[in-house]
Amino acid sequence: MLEFISNLVAVLLTLFIFSFLYKDNPFYRFAEHLLVGVSMGYAIPLVYINAFIPFVYRPIFLEGNFWLIIPSCIGILYIFRFTRNLSWLSRYPIAFGMGIVGMGVPMSMHSSVLVQMRNAMLPIDNINTLLIFIGTVSILLYFYFSKPHKGLYGKFTNIGIWFMMVGFGASFGYTVMARISLLIGRVQFILGDFLGLIK
Amino acid sequence: MKVNLNQKGILVVLTLIIAFSLPYLSFAKANPADYIVQNLKVSDVPEDGGGGLIVSWAPLPKERRIIEYRVYRGVNADTLFYIGKIDVNLKTGIAGDSVFFYDSGWLGFVDLESPARLKEEKGKRSDRTLYREFPRDMRVNGPELNENYVVLGIGQEKEYFHHAEKVERETDEGESEVYSGLRLNQFDAMYKQLHADKEYFYTVVAVDEARHYYPEAEPASGIPRENSPEKPKDLMAVFVEDANRLQFEWKLPVEPDPVNGYTVWMLAKEDEADFELYKAEQKLKEKNKLARLEDSEIAEMETVYQNPAFQIFGAESSVYTDLIHGSVDIIDGVISYNGNDYSVAPADLEDYDFIFAFEGREFNSWSNYAEISRTTSADLPFVQPINENTVFIVTDRIEDKGDYNTISWGKPIVTLTNTTYTNEKRSKLLINYEYVTNKEYKVKKILFKIYDEAGSLIKEINEYYQDNQITVKLPEGADPHQSLRVEITLTCKPDLGDYVILQDLKFNDFTRALAPTKELYINGIDVSQYNYYIYKRNYTDKVFRLSKKFGPTQREYNDNISHTNNFSLLVGEYDLEKNLYLVNPSFSLYREEGETEVQRGSMISTNIWRSEADKQITDIQQNIEKYTIMADTIAVEDKENVLNYVEQLKSQLAAIESDPILAQAAQITDDKKRLTFLRNQRNIAKRAFEYRMVLTDDKGHFTSMDIYVNPEGTNEDERYAFFGGVGTNHFYPRSNWFKWNMFPALLATLLFGGLVFVMIKKARTTDLYIRPIAGIQEIDNAIGRATEMGRPILFVPGLSSIGDVATLAGLSILGRVAKKAAEYDTKILCPVRDYIVLPIAQEIIKEAHYEAGRPDSYDKNSAFFITTAQFAFVAGVNGIMLREKTATNFYMGMFWAEALIMTETGSGTGAIQIAGTDAVTQIPFFITTCDYTLIGEELYAASAYLAREPLMLGTLKGQDYLKLIITIFIIAGTLLSTLHLTFLINAFPDK
Amino acid sequence: MKRQIPLIIVIGLGFLFVAHTFIPSKTSVDFYDWWVSWSKAISPFAVVLGILSLFMVHGTKIQRKAPNWQYSVVTLLALVVTAFSGFAWGTNEGTPFLWLFANVQMPMSATMFSLLAFYIASAAYKAFRAKSPQATVLLLAAFIVMMGQVPIGAAISKWIPETAQWILNVPNLAAKRGIATGVGLGMTATSLKILLGIERTYLGSD
Amino acid sequence: MNLFEKMKNIDRRYIYLVVALCIIIPLLIPFNSRTYVTDPTANLYKKIDSFAGKEDKAVLLSFSHDASTMAELFPMEVSILRHCFERNIKVFTICFSPPAAPLMAYALNVAKEDYPNLKSGVNYCNFGYKPAGLFLPIVLGMGDDVAEAVQTDADGRKIKNLEILKGIRNYDDLNLIIDFAASAAVFSWITYARVRFGANVAAGVTAVMAADNYPYLQSGQLVGMLSGLKGAAEYEKLVDVFAAYEDTEYPNGREFSPEVVKDTWVPIMSKKISYDSQGSVVQTNVDLPYKFKQARIGMNAQSIAHIMIIVFIILGNIGYFLTKKKTAEVS
Structure with a gap:
């Protein structure tokens, strides 16, 4: 019984959302607003149990690590975000978390630039690796803004555009595929789990 | 019927309430008796050390929709505590006809997250009380300690050393005993084990999917018993003829708890029958012992048979001393063990059976008889030394925080892993290989020589850059399924000398491809069957223990x-008044050097409390006096024992008094400093390891490698002064100060920072060039077109927050567009999704109007907030496009899946559309539906291009020049690596 | 006080973190552990931001009786009921809290996204135009990749999945690598700007 | 108005109807189709399979997505779990966002239904949800000691004492991390787990993200990747052909072989798994429930839908060029 009701609710809400395809209507709006509320409400107890209890309550009140009162006070400053005169206080917790950006500079230089560079330096041993090399270099130069795209240089950077277009085509194909997969997933749910038409 | 909006709203809220309450209405009442668990049984865990029970019961039918069974335990049938649960999957239920719950080993007792006080479990109970977990309340859990359970407390060492409270207690004999008292929050956790030979009661409660707790089953009870160890697997016994050495190899027990030692015995084959009788009798004796525990009236069994086998090897076992290799020398036809000499002629070894036994506390468990197999030293596994000086080396791993030692052995090795035919004709073969090296050798290049079945060379490949694959083209007309032989030689730094690896590829019918054979030859020796075992020990270990197998x-x-x-100590006492758990304040420091190399001597211990440490000495002194006097007065036959004991005490005293660490500690007057000193010394003792290795075929043919000694190793650090050998044979990991693999990143970061800095400075004084970007130039035309048509312009600054780079870029383009629009007096509409972006967008438009000299035409509602919901926002934007008939649409910033919905509508209304985003997945949709698209970095460049602000321009320029440098490096690196010069590519990190 | 001190915190901590990245020693790790334990204690409070902003947006709507304000009641009610059920009956299997997740949130958010399949189809018909040679190449590449991914493509000709794979492995790889290096540089630049205090929009306007 | 103009202005609801039919019909009337296995999928399969039966090797599955992308990722998760369960590979699961927690439990439950002997804490272990703020500390911490970094599992047990952790200490043992995401979440694993500790990282991503991940695949930063429903379908096939294979010679599944995959196909419409290997049909005794072929049935619908989209684009462009020509002629 419970299972049937559960599926009924899920299917109804699914249909409410699909009804938007026909036109904007109260059912869709209801479902949309419900979604916003439930998803926010869902996070609250989880954060309480998985973050507040182990990192604030337990260390301070049970283990007696009173140093942690300072960061929890900093955390409370978030709430001032919505006051008119004291909203600047909320910058403190943000600033404390933002400090890790210092790790980001060398780390992203390391893994997004240097490692990619190494991979772009592989020996050319066949036509494909040659194409990849030309493509990579021409695209890098295409995004080099200090020289106008003219003459031979302009023609070379133009190769970069074609490479990118083929690359975007691949993205395009994949995106179309992904969107359709999602729809298939939903239809499989309605036809299979609820109506039992797929076995 | 026409419903207006208000009624609709109420309707909607009503539906919501009904939807929410449905699940609660739907639970039907059930008969609780159907939900009581049946067939509840408790039995002893076999072959364990006496700390485990198994609870089992019949699962309820699937239709009852049970989601968990909760198990309760107590020392009487009326008061039981929750100890754990078994989860059930609703769809499948439980397949078997019983559910098992193991109450064995160390399971949680109490910790900080236990409930504060005793709480009764949900559901209706009759006369029995079920409680939830043991609470933190000491009044409840205190009496359970020691009395009902063996409790182990685990916590941070510093709590034990520096924050414990001294508690004095009077024992029953009237002596005072000193403990260290710790609060519950000083433990990380407390674990408990059952007491052997004590009765425990269990019950089970079923919980259904609505979390309804049903009545418990009638409790069942059981008593954990100590058993003899499991039967050992077969022993491997080998005699190395030229060395006159017996070698043994065995397997570790699954359950180490009841095992006291690993022993090897010899039995003359003619005594087999006697030995069987002895074994059978021992089995009966064990049964008899258990029976006597149940019923004290049963008489003890008499011993009739003696063990005809004699022990030739023994090693102590505990959880921490895993050992699987042992050897015994036969010297002049004699085997000596434990003071006994057995004369065994090497030629007669075949007349004996070899038996391995796990030594139990009372009864041993015996393996099957093993025959000796003979070999010679030359046939034992050949160890390829890492260099001419040593077999293997141990070093501190560099670039870490001081928590790793690196053990390196052997020379680099290349193995073929897989092959694939890459064309239909099967004439092209892709061979994957893997190479492994260690810190001693750097691989420069690998040479593969491939021979066909007939033995003629097909191809030679030099791998300068190791990408783990080589491609071989088989000769025209060659059988693609023929076996191939691959000869591999490496060029390394330092030179490897004579070192050739051979591996064959054979056709595999199942995979229908050439597969590498298991056999792998190094200089003609097949090494594939040999494994490396690493043993290690620190200053507190008695013997070496197995660390890892490779x-x-x-x-x-x-x-x-x-x-x-961490400390882990038994907790047996508690102090209710002070709310303290009491543990033993005496702790161990290290072991003295032993008489033999194999085994260290006795453990040097001392006490947290100085008074107790001193008392330990005076106690021994008093005992010596007491027993010396006693020795004169008692009977002659006991005298020797007493005198021996006195000798033992004397040497113990001497050891303590002469110990340099204890002596140094005694001189430190400050108590805190004394403990810090002792703790540091203890840390060194625990963290400095010596290593040895064994290479074996797992069948007793093994070669032991000696302890690694670094001849040049020294230790100038005075912290290690009390320990001989740190740096030469004991290795203590050090904390390092620079990560060299991040060095390129450091250089690049500095270069980048420098470039940005210089360019910003330059941008302040000169006008820097940025090449024209197609989409930007069309902006003015597009605005012009809207003016001509007299329709408004739409500008969407992305859907992301202000923290996104794309949003910032979009907003600065908005400034430019708004200014132009103000000049032409064209209306601009700017819908915003993020309420923090809203005021900024308003500000920008307002400023643009002022700059254009048209403050009068500024409309505060040009920028407006629609909603935060992604799709609702898009619906709103689409509505604007259709109603206002916008002539030009700009989309600049971060977009997600919704982008397409907007641009599709826009192209339907015939507007000119210009987009710019760094969201790679959305760019293709923009390109196909918009007239102009700024791709990725062009968006950032456009914002700097239009803003002309030195900070932005400077950073962009810095980025630009770094990009140029990167491009140059990529070109140079590729050319060089193609020409087999790999130094540049190898200068860059690979992960 | 309002802007300077937070900025100093960011820059100060930032440079310590730069150092931490290069220094593996125990001290450096201890510094990191300290930062982690503090940010862990700060983190739970951030959720309050989300709750408050939701209440502010919808609260004002209800108060002002803005059009469609009834739906705001739905949102707030759903939020309160969900959160309450989590606190009242726990978050275990079999609780109302998880029921709400499995039967309300999960199906709806999945459906929301699947709507896009319909939009893509209609955009395919109405908006995807081969306006320029570049767009034509893009669409052709897309055709091949789309067909290469499905069983029917392989059934038509083995050439299709192989070409699709080639497009992914060669031109796509070059394109993505070129763009990724640029974006990586952009990320590094943004981090650097924040670290140096050039970029401070994240602190919000005064 | 001529035909093309009429077609151009057709109400989009008719298009929606065609879409719905193109998807519903193939799902209701499934047919057998061949799945072409790509390298990134095969590589991931091989990597996981190399852990079979090893005590000191384990796979960590990180769930970084929510329910909205379940359609693509869920079949992947189930088939990878099925692979691990079939081949006795230790598997751990973890997530850092609240909505992923129940998805993780759901995937585990669905996959393990057919393996009644599996035990949590012995064969697999769900670390449960950890707050996003803990991502870095846990990812970095696992480089030293998994038990220390993760502390407790989803049931609140201290994982230190679990049997499954025997032999598993850090990334040397927990050697493969597979991140399931609709975003670039796997990148963080590459940056921290791979860069710093050399763990192997693989990804299960939605098709949208797949093209972006190719450079990482080629550079070896990702050891393998499943992309979208297609990747899931491929993996389902691999598990059917190898891991779930059962006969007297291979009672616990057989080893991977690229040659066998190439010319074996699995007709999904039969209840027992059967293989068509070079024209000869091999039947085994393994049941193939719907959940283990879900992705492959979905791929049928995907085929039809792709053709539909291509037809739509071509039709649309024909109309576009004809009207453009007409307007050009008029003006």
């Missing part, structure tokens, strides 16, 4: 030596 193709191991030191 296959034949490993060459290096990073041994983790954790920084965090």
